Amino acid sequence: MASSSCNSFSEPAIMEQIITEFFTKSVHIILESRSPYVSSRNYSGEQFISSPSPSSSSSSSSVRPRHQWFNLALGDCPAALENFDLWRQSNLEPLVIDVVLIRRPSRQHHVLQSPNSSRDQFSNWTSGQDEFLQDSKSEKIVERWIIQYESRSNGSVIRESCPGAKKSSGGNSQSSESSAMYKKTYKKSIIMLRSLYAMVKLLPAYKVFRDLNSSGQIRPLNLSHRISSFAEPFTREEEADMNQFGFTPVDTPCGRLTLSVSYLMKLDDIRSETSTPLPTQVIPDYVGSPTTDPLKRFHSLPSSLPAYASFSRRHSWSNDHGATPVSQSPSPTYSNACVFRANPNSRVPPHNHLRDNAPSACSVPNNASTVHRKNTSFDEYWPSPPFSPSTSPCPAMQFCNDHPQNALLRTESAPVNIPLPRHGKNYLQNQGLPPSPSKAKCVKPGCSPRVDIAKTHISTSSAAHTSSPEGKLQAKKELFRMGDMHTDIVLHKALSLGKDETGSLSGLKISSCTSPRLQFSRSSSRLSFLDEFDDSEFPCPFAVDEDIIDSCNRIEPLDRQGQTADYLETTGLVTARKSQDAAVSAIVKMLKNAPPLRPEPSRQLSSHVIKDETRTSSMERNSVAEVMANPNSSASVAGMTTSEFIRSRTVADAFEELRGFKERKDLLLRQIGSQISESPSKDP
Amino acid sequence: MNCEVCQLKELVVEPFEIREVLRCILHTIVFHRALGLVRPKDVDSELFEITYVQCGDAELEKKIEEKIDHFIGWVDKHPNRKSQVCLSFYEVKSKQPTWFSNKTERLHWEEWYVNLHVVNRKGNGKFRQNKAAVDHGENSVEERSSRRAVLETSLRDVLFQIIKFVNERKDHIPQVSNSEVISFPYEITIPRLNCIFPIKNK
Numbered sequence: 100m101a102s103s104s105c106n107s108f109s110e111p112a113i114m115e116q117i118i119t120e121f122f123t124k125s126v127h128i129i130l131e132s133r134s135p136y137v138s139s140r141n142y143s144g145e146q147f148i149s150s151p152s153p154s155s156s157s158s159s160s161s162v163r164p165r166h167q168w169f170n171l172a173l174g175d176c177p178a179a180l181e182n183f184d185l186w187r188q189s190n191l192e193p194l195v196i197d198v199v200l201i202r203r204p205s206r207q208h209h210v211l212q213s214p215n216s217s218r219d220q221f222s223n224w225t226s227g228q229d230e231f232l233q234d235s236k237s238e239k240i241v242e243r244w245i246i247q248y249e250s251r252s253n254g255s256v257i258r259e260s261c262p263g264a265k266k267s268s269g270g271n272s273q274s275s276e277s278s279a280m281y282k283k284t285y286k287k288s289i290i291m292l293r294s295l296y297a298m299v300k301l302l303p304a305y306k307v308f309r310d311l312n313s314s315g316q317i318r319p320l321n322l323s324h325r326i327s328s329f330a331e332p333f334t335r336e337e338e339a340d341m342n343q344f345g346f347t348p349v350d351t352p353c354g355r356l357t358l359s360v361s362y363l364m365k366l367d368d369i370r371s372e373t374s375t376p377l378p379t380q381v382i383p384d385y386v387g388s389p390t391t392d393p394l395k396r397f398h399s400l401p402s403s404l405p406a407y408a409s410f411s412r413r414h415s416w417s418n419d420h421g422a423t424p425v426s427q428s429p430s431p432t433y434s435n436a437c438v439f440r441a442n443p444n445s446r447v448p449p450h451n452h453l454r455d456n457a458p459s460a461c462s463v464p465n466n467a468s469t470v471h472r473k474n475t476s477f478d479e480y481w482p483s484p485p486f487s488p489s490t491s492p493c494p495a496m497q498f499c500n501d502h503p504q505n506a507l508l509r510t511e512s513a514p515v516n517i518p519l520p521r522h523g524k525n526y527l528q529n530q531g532l533p534p535s536p537s538k539a540k541c542v543k544p545g546c547s548p549r550v551d552i553a554k555t556h557i558s559t560s561s562a563a564h565t566s567s568p569e570g571k572l573q574a575k576k577e578l579f580r581m582g583d584m585h586t587d588i589v590l591h592k593a594l595s596l597g598k599d600e601t602g603s604l605s606g607l608k609i610s611s612c613t614s615p616r617l618q619f620s621r622s623s624s625r626l627s628f629l630d631e632f633d634d635s636e637f638p639c640p641f642a643v644d645e646d647i648i649d650s651c652n653r654i655e656p657l658d659r660q661g662q663t664a665d666y667l668e669t670t671g672l673v674t675a676r677k678s679q680d681a682a683v684s685a686i687v688k689m690l691k692n693a694p695p696l697r698p699e700p701s702r703q704l705s706s707h708v709i710k711d712e713t714r715t716s717s718m719e720r721n722s723v724a725e726v727m728a729n730p731n732s733s734a735s736v737a738g739m740t741t742s743e744f745i746r747s748r749t750v751a752d753a754f755e756e757l758r759g760f761k762e763r764k765d766l767l768l769r770q771i772g773s774q775i776s777e778s779p780s781k782d783p
Numbered sequence: 784m785n786c787e788v789c790q791l792k793e794l795v796v797e798p799f800e801i802r803e804v805l806r807c808i809l810h811t812i813v814f815h816r817a818l819g820l821v822r823p824k825d826v827d828s829e830l831f832e833i834t835y836v837q838c839g840d841a842e843l844e845k846k847i848e849e850k851i852d853h854f855i856g857w858v859d860k861h862p863n864r865k866s867q868v869c870l871s872f873y874e875v876k877s878k879q880p881t882w883f884s885n886k887t888e889r890l891h892w893e894e895w896y897v898n899l900h901v902v903n904r905k906g907n908g909k910f911r912q913n914k915a916a917v918d919h920g921e922n923s924v925e926e927r928s929s930r931r932a933v934l935e936t937s938l939r940d941v942l943f944q945i946i947k948f949v950n951e952r953k954d955h956i957p958q959v960s961n962s963e964v965i966s967f968p969y970e971i972t973i974p975r976l977n978c979i980f981p982i983k984n985k
Contacts, residue, residue, distance in 0.1 A: 167820060170818060170820045170821055171821060172821065172822040173823075282958070286818060286953075286956065286958075286959065287953050290815060290818070290949060290950070290953055291950065293814060293815045293949070294815065294949055297811060297835070297836050297942070297946055298946055300825060300836060301939060301943065301946075305834065306832065309834070347950040347951050347953070
């Protein structure tokens, strides 16, 4: 078989396969370190087994996973390489890979160009006249790789080299010799490809590739590649700048595999340009800006999100408006974790993951290659997307981070038109709630913040202070001195509470203050508290229902019997705030009277309350005891219904009565004391 | 079988540069001789703008680091000297056991000599408390950077030398007899004072 194949100047089947895979592997190695959209640098890999020797069986070699050929696992073969297989018709044609450095014209071009060597560097650059390019670009071949299989056409050489042509006594020896030959060829191919892999990392173009890969900034330069079956000869000047290196050919039974590279020796000046990003500038007249589109306003975040996306997307390629070739319009299927996905119509900025974009990136060359395929030629130019730094992991995100307009972007994402008179626009946003117009409308002015403040201080005061009434009064003083506390802090504190009495108190408070229409969830997540309030009827979690306000108003006068002057901020408050304050005070009291989770403080509280109780009704006493009997049960706290609310109200009432009794008692004692002081004078 | 010897170009290094230089060179050599299934690992050198390739074998990496540590320890005791690190590949052959020899012997088929001239620059930088000291310090920084650039170029040349040697000499490589990543046994030899027995790795 081998002899017949060699006599027809063709390699055996297995050798043909080795040669074919050698071409593919070479292309893969080269493009992986020169073209980011083919690179599988983020190949996570899978556990692979050692590949069998090529001579074991032809069937096993054909079944071998492609990335394991030549024992060099490079990851999955991108779609571009698969297209290469379709294009590649014959191993007899040489394979020429040109690594091209593209220089994009920009407004800042004159800034980047130094008067000295850069101009010389680019003096012999050719201006691209590719039909797919809408604007002229300068490109320079920095590397040329030539992979070739040379078939020995001399009959005598074939007789000498091809083992199959030798006359042998038995078929076994012939097959063993062939097997040895294949093994040797395969081994040498492995070594050659190892050398190729190491070499591509050492050449100057790799630094450019790495710089473009790592940077998230827009660069004026970009690396691309061009695969063809013929090599356009260099000019004398170009050849003078180039260095040549040829790998030792690998002999095959009927030919040999050769690999050589011509590379530009000095790329330092070009690298300096790659390391110099384009200077940032503010573009005031971007499409969609208020200046260009005054009717466009950011009403709320959801509606403004596409605008934000388009705005930020615009800036990702702001330096070259319209200077985008048709072939470089990326597929909208780019996987992109950025918000830019929200606007698929605009051009996608560079990808955020090389591997993820490999398939989608190949959709671009696929479109182009389809056209070329008709011409049965692979003279295809695979440009990189125009404004990509060609490989940053998430250049759009990095652009957001690095671009000076980031601040502007951030501010534009913020505006939420919520009519809160006291607290800023960021009221709901800072609370971690998705702002919505409905919430903005339903917020009761001045009501919720107080509730938040109360919540905060309840959580802090009950944790800090003892259950003594003096401590609670002090806490109340602090509470109302807080004034306009920022609500996000409140929310944060409220939500960050662990399973302690403060948490239970906050939960109790919410349940006590919620409208009976709401169903309080027993979810352990603290944010579920807010979710429960995400209701069209009651959108604001901190708005107080009318019933609550009434109950708060009822409690309020009792408050004034005690040290009420300090409790209420009467100065400068309007009537609405008064009721709000009353509600807050009522809630404060409820929370203070509510049983804590910890048994000891609750017991103290309960004992204290019961101690001072003199004339409370048995009903109230039972209600108090019942509430305090389950201090640690968050379910009982969380699942308080209207009846429990009534009980807590009863407790509050009881407390108020207790105060009244105290005062009366004091009064009586004073009276008795005065009587006693008078009586000794009357005795004889 | 012939033993191919490759004397690599001598590198002038400072003690703190030894590790990176040896890493680049040793891993590059072993990568070309690890003919098993390899998932290459690109490593950017910490000191130089050079990316070299490792086999991705943890055991190999560990052994190389150990040898580098030994060599650095030796250099600390023998400063400002030229030295060699030898990486050799061998075959294990069985032979007739005798009273004073083992049953197996090692036939080295390839030896790589990494020539290093370790120079300690600390003695040259004496800082004085005057203006001259500042200038001297600045000059030392500039000198160091220029030396670093020269070393980087030389190291790159050494790596090219390895690639060239590996490509030119292939016929002496024995057949692969296992499916391991490191196809051939190897040993890394570091010089030892008054010791003629090399440290054998495998």
